[in-house]
Amino acid sequence: MTKRTALVVGATGLIGKELVMLLIENPQYERVEIWVRRxxxxxxxxxxxRMINFDSLQDIQIETPFHDVFCCLGTTIKKAxxxxxxxxxDLEYPLELARFAKNNHAEHLLVISAIGANAGSSIFYNHVKGQLERELQALTLPQLSIFRPSILLGKREEFRFGERLGIMAVSLMRFLLLGKLKRYRGIKASDVAKAMVIxxxxxxxxxxxxxxxxxIAKLSLEAI
Incomplete structure (x- = not known):
């Protein structure tokens, strides 16, 4: 069986950190590379x-293609x-990474988007995520997987008051979110990372x- 190689961008984020750990522990991956600012x-x-300038993604040179490119980039309006x-x-860097992946013959691009992504939405966040999905699909990559998690559960380095309130609300309402509303239940960042590897x-x-x-939650229950 061919050993795989992976590139992770956004490796220091909530999902990215979990993803890196899973990839380096998986015997099917022989090499994992991460691109970071610091x-x-x-x-x-x-x-x-590899420490890089994200404004110059297309200038990066690699010797051999990656099998899988994982994009876990994302921020908040408050932080940005x-x-x-x-x-x-949330839009320009992932698109540049996707073009890099295509130009360098990556087999599979896996990207974190968000629940409610819709290019036609009047909600700025959802609109940007939807625009990203639309433009990624227009690139006609060999294989594209888009993940739309609900509110992420996990320990962040920085405190986000609004997100903390959201997590509390989602946790309290978990058992009321049934049927089509199940998609709004919070999901562990570790489960999203596992689903991406699977x-x-x-x-x-x-x-x-x-x-x-x-x-994503259902997929994460499978064995890797």
Whole structure:
């Protein structure tokens, strides 16, 4: 069986950290590379860390293609401070990464989007995520998997008051969210990361697959 290689961008985020750990522990991956702004602190024989300028993604040179490229980039309006900066992180950088993946013959791009992503939405966040999904699909990549998690559960380094309130509300309402509303239940970042690895290794190859939050939760129950 061919050993796989993976690139993770957004490796220091809530999902990214979980994803890196799963990939380096998986025997099917022989090499994992992460692209970061500053050193992550991750150390492992399989792991290569590369500090890059995200504004120059297309200038990066690699010797051999990655089998799987995982995009876990994302920020908040509060952290980004402006809508333009938010779009740079959540739209422009992922699109540049997707073009890089295509130009460098990656087999599979796996991207974190968000529940409610809709390019036609009047909600800025949902609109940007929907625009990203639309433009990614227009690139006609060999294989594209889009993950739309609900509110993420996990320990963040920074305190986000609004998100903390959201998590509390979702936790209290969990058993009231039934049927179509199940997709709004909070989901562990570790479960999203696991679902991404499973999708990279076990899911049938098709041009575009979109995983809603409840589908991500279900997929994460499978063995890797």
């Amino acid at each position: 050193s992550s602190g991750f150390k492992h024989p399989k792991l290569t860390e 401070k402006t809508k333009d900066q938010f779009k740079k992180v 999708a990279s290794l076990k899911q049938p190859k098709q041009p575009v697959t979109i995983y809603e939050s409840e589908e």
